[in-house]
Amino acid sequence: MDLSLNDASPADLDVPSRQDLAGLVVELGVEQPLQLDCGARLGPFKMAYRTYGQLNADRSNAILVCHALTGDQHPADPPHTDRAGWWERMVGSGQVLDTDRYFVICANVLGGCMGSEGPKEINPETGVPWGLDFPVITIADMVRAQTLLLDHLGIEKLFCVIGGSMGAMQALQFAVSYPERTFASVPIAGAARHSAQNIGFHEVGRQAIMADPDWCDGAYLSYGTKPRRGLAVARMAAHITYLSEEALHRKFGRRLQDRKSVTYGFDADFQVESYLRHQGSAFVDRFDANSYLYITRAMDYFDLAAEHGGLLARAFKDTPVRYCVISFTSDWLFPTPESRQIVHGLNAAAADVSFCEIETDKGHDAFLLDEPEFFAVLNGFLEGCASLKGLKV
Amino acid sequence: MDLSLNDASPADLDVPSRQDLAGLVVELGVEQPLQLDCGARLGPFKMAYRTYGQLNADRSNAILVCHALTGDQHPADPPHTDRAGWWERMVGSGQVLDTDRYFVICANVLGGCMGSEGPKEINPETGVPWGLDFPVITIADMVRAQTLLLDHLGIEKLFCVIGGSMGAMQALQFAVSYPERTFASVPIAGAARHSAQNIGFHEVGRQAIMADPDWCDGAYLSYGTKPRRGLAVARMAAHITYLSEEALHRKFGRRLQDRKSVTYGFDADFQVESYLRHQGSAFVDRFDANSYLYITRAMDYFDLAAEHGGLLARAFKDTPVRYCVISFTSDWLFPTPESRQIVHGLNAAAADVSFCEIETDKGHDAFLLDEPEFFAVLNGFLEGCASLKGLKV
Numbered sequence: 001m002d003l004s005l006n007d008a009s010p011a012d013l014d015v016p017s018r019q020d021l022a023g024l025v026v027e028l029g030v031e032q033p034l035q036l037d038c039g040a041r042l043g044p045f046k047m048a049y050r051t052y053g054q055l056n057a058d059r060s061n062a063i064l065v066c067h068a069l070t071g072d073q074h075p076a077d078p079p080h081t082d083r084a085g086w087w088e089r090m091v092g093s094g095q096v097l098d099t100d101r102y103f104v105i106c107a108n109v110l111g112g113c114m115g116s117e118g119p120k121e122i123n124p125e126t127g128v129p130w131g132l133d134f135p136v137i138t139i140a141d142m143v144r145a146q147t148l149l150l151d152h153l154g155i156e157k158l159f160c161v162i163g164g165s166m167g168a169m170q171a172l173q174f175a176v177s178y179p180e181r182t183f184a185s186v187p188i189a190g191a192a193r194h195s196a197q198n199i200g201f202h203e204v205g206r207q208a209i210m211a212d213p214d215w216c217d218g219a220y221l222s223y224g225t226k227p228r229r230g231l232a233v234a235r236m237a238a239h240i241t242y243l244s245e246e247a248l249h250r251k252f253g254r255r256l257q258d259r260k261s262v263t264y265g266f267d268a269d270f271q272v273e274s275y276l277r278h279q280g281s282a283f284v285d286r287f288d289a290n291s292y293l294y295i296t297r298a299m300d301y302f303d304l305a306a307e308h309g310g311l312l313a314r315a316f317k318d319t320p321v322r323y324c325v326i327s328f329t330s331d332w333l334f335p336t337p338e339s340r341q342i343v344h345g346l347n348a349a350a351a352d353v354s355f356c357e358i359e360t361d362k363g364h365d366a367f368l369l370d371e372p373e374f375f376a377v378l379n380g381f382l383e384g385c386a387s388l389k390g391l392k393v
Numbered sequence: 394m395d396l397s398l399n400d401a402s403p404a405d406l407d408v409p410s411r412q413d414l415a416g417l418v419v420e421l422g423v424e425q426p427l428q429l430d431c432g433a434r435l436g437p438f439k440m441a442y443r444t445y446g447q448l449n450a451d452r453s454n455a456i457l458v459c460h461a462l463t464g465d466q467h468p469a470d471p472p473h474t475d476r477a478g479w480w481e482r483m484v485g486s487g488q489v490l491d492t493d494r495y496f497v498i499c500a501n502v503l504g505g506c507m508g509s510e511g512p513k514e515i516n517p518e519t520g521v522p523w524g525l526d527f528p529v530i531t532i533a534d535m536v537r538a539q540t541l542l543l544d545h546l547g548i549e550k551l552f553c554v555i556g557g558s559m560g561a562m563q564a565l566q567f568a569v570s571y572p573e574r575t576f577a578s579v580p581i582a583g584a585a586r587h588s589a590q591n592i593g594f595h596e597v598g599r600q601a602i603m604a605d606p607d608w609c610d611g612a613y614l615s616y617g618t619k620p621r622r623g624l625a626v627a628r629m630a631a632h633i634t635y636l637s638e639e640a641l642h643r644k645f646g647r648r649l650q651d652r653k654s655v656t657y658g659f660d661a662d663f664q665v666e667s668y669l670r671h672q673g674s675a676f677v678d679r680f681d682a683n684s685y686l687y688i689t690r691a692m693d694y695f696d697l698a699a700e701h702g703g704l705l706a707r708a709f710k711d712t713p714v715r716y717c718v719i720s721f722t723s724d725w726l727f728p729t730p731e732s733r734q735i736v737h738g739l740n741a742a743a744a745d746v747s748f749c750e751i752e753t754d755k756g757h758d759a760f761l762l763d764e765p766e767f768f769a770v771l772n773g774f775l776e777g778c779a780s781l782k783g784l785k786v
Contacts, residue, residue, distance in 0.1 A: 039657075132659075135657070136657035136658055193647060194647070195638060195641075196638075196642050196645045196646055196663070197633060197641045197642075199647070199663050199665050199666060200629075200633045200641065200665050200666070200669055201630075201633060203629070203661075203663075203665070203666040203669055203670075204626060204629045204630045204633065204669070206659060207622075207625070207626050207629060207673070208601055208604075208626045211601075211605065211622035211625070211626055212604065229600075229604035230604065232600070232604070233597060233600050233601045233626065236593075236596070236597045236600060237594075237597045237630050240590060240593045240594060240597070243590075245588060245589075245590045245725075245728075248588070248589040248590045249588060249589050249590075252589045253589055254586060254587070254592070254699075262694055264430070264431035264529040265529055266525075266529075266599060266603070266686060266690065268596075269693075270589075270596075272592050272593050273592060273593070273596040276593055276596055276597070277596070277600070293659060297659065300662075300663065301655055306647075332638075332725070335638075
């Protein structure tokens with residue numbers, strides 16, 4: 001696979017000059033600031049993004065990949081690392097999102113910490129990091145920002161918008177807010193609104209961060225510190241929800257960590273403890289605590305039906321978009337009934353929708369893993385859409 | 394219902410003098426210290442307990458009630474409070490654990506913070522609170538301490554040992570370690586070993602506590618402080634696991650807390666956030682953070698099969714005890730398959746076992762709630778046992 005950050009950028013695109021770990025970074029909302037749901041206006045603001053493959057002549061082969069809570073703009077080939085991208089098996093030459101055929105775009109979400117405008121970036125008005133002065137954003141705001149990026153790239157209409165978890169929320173919101181701007185939408189392991197239980201888990205994470213004195217009321221970057229312990233606890237709690245009980249049992253069971261018997265103490269006697277501690281501390285090195293607050297909040301606020309008088313079907317009224325909704329049997333964070341609600345709403349609007357529940361014991365994280373049936377379903381849907389659309393590559 | 398702390402204590406029992414919020418407190422292990430699984434010996438040590446009803450002439454009507462992680466020795470009529478006891482609907486005159494008929498005993502577990510010996514009590518050797526010098530205890534240790542209390546009360550054999558959640562672990566361990574000392578055992582919403590997922594959730598709680606600088610490496614009582622924020626986060630995370638998604642949805646859904654629209658901020662916009670914050674802060678006022686570490690650890694270590702060469706059936710070999718195993722459909726902390734494993738182990742040992750899964754959407758906490766089918770099953774089992782045993786009251 002090509003290791004350059006961008007396989008190719010069409011020559012007529014005004015690609016910005018700065019190219020670093022973030023991939024490509026573009027300044028958007030320069031002439032017209034972005035109107036946010038909270039009432040604030042943001043602009044100019046940065047969007048860090050990545051593209052794979054070639055945009056075809058009629059600009060009809062673009063797929064927008066939307067990342068999850070802690071994802072980034074590098075689903076494949078992240079720069080300067082041996083780590084695989086978070087969708088390395090999905091995006092690439094000959095893969096389901098075939099970069100020989102499609103022009104794949106992925107942007108770090110607004111509010112994120114991988115180069116797009118978010119609480120860790122410098123607030124141009126004050127010259128210090130935004131911190132809690134950054135406006136609270138919503139999934140709809142993230143999607144608005146993505147449309148500005150598409151404008152910048154000269155893409156009027158996507159072939160498909162796709163994502164898992166929070167990416168599914170964006171895939172839904174994009175298709176609902178801009179039905180004329182995508183041919184298809186694939187929300188995977190998602191929901192039309194964030195459940196009470198999930199808001200609860202997010203609130204636990206936020207309280208863990210805000211309880212850490214090193215959070216400094218959100219201004220930790222100005223004090224040269226970060227709420228490491230709080231953010232690690234937040235990640236540990238969240239990580240459990242990404243797996244299934246079966247997956248945890250198979251992976252760790254009650255096996256001990258580098259010892260023959262329990263120590264009768266509070267060290268990580270069990271492998272599962274050691275694993276979670278590692279997940280927590282590794283996360284702190286790559287993620288910004290305030291971004292975690294902002295992005296979880298955006299997910300909490302997500303409620304497609306509420307935006308449409310409480311009736312989900314209204315959100316999909318007269319939609320021309322073809323939907324493929326996918327869930328996983330052992331996902332208890334975004335369980336199948338949540339996906340079924342999306343499908344019911346689409347059916348009630350007489351929309352074109354395929355639905356598939358994939359049998360797996362890997363929990364919510366299954367959307368990131370090598371699940372052959374999942375890949376097959378997705379491949380079939382995309383092939384069908386390409387054929388319908390007469391997509392030429 | 395009688396509001397005195399003890400309905401009646403048989404006149405010939407040597408009831409200790411101190412009687413306060415803890416109920417009755419007895420000093421045990423005076424002549425012979427308690428041998429703990431970790432190798433340490435503890436004694437003398439305090440046990441705070443409570444009794445309800447009258448011990449009959451042949452001392453055959455005693456029921457030992459075992460409390461859960463954050464429970465106490467007051468299942469009914471807690472002193473000096475308007476709050477109901479944690480099993481107020483179960484224990485009392487005319488109720489399932491009928492105090493007109495049975496002599497009900499409940500003790501605060503070893504390692505607890507309601508008057509029994511635990512990390513917040515004074516270490517007699519140093520004159521300051523035990524803190525982390527308190528030995529790490531196990532479920533088997535808790536049960537050993539309870540048998541000393543029974544010795545003290547002059548009760549050779551229980552009619553029944555019963556408990557939910559961690560109480561179920563004790564009910565199992567008691568019947569396995571001392572099969573000659575109980576006629577029946579009722580483990581409710583329990584497991585024969587703590588799962589990887591549950592160890593994971595416990596570790597999140599412990600890390601939240603230990604991340605709080607006010608924890609002071611466990612010596613917070615000596616500094617006149619306590620890890621309020623860390624313990625509150627631990628409780629919030631745990632509380633979610635006690636409920637079902639359905640219960641949270643029914644109770645709170647996405648309803649807002651005293652506001653008409655979201656605030657685009659990090660206040661408790663949603664009722665579920667406000668509820669969890671309240672659960673966290675109220676818990677801090679009644680529970681000791683180090684006790685939380687010790688008791689969760691005891692649960693993590695619980696693995697009945699491991700004590701018997703990895704074969705659960707061996708734990709039950711030749712047992713004369715009659716078991717009634719109960720689970721709840723929506724309990725995902727101790728789901729029905731965990732109870733089924735207990736039943737399989739008992740069946741493999743040709744033991745006498747009844748099993749019932751109660752249909753409810755209230756999650757793990759159902760064992761504390763008013764569930765008529767649950768009460769009916771339990772009542773039927775106890776009636777059957779009383780009849781078999783020819784119990785006279």
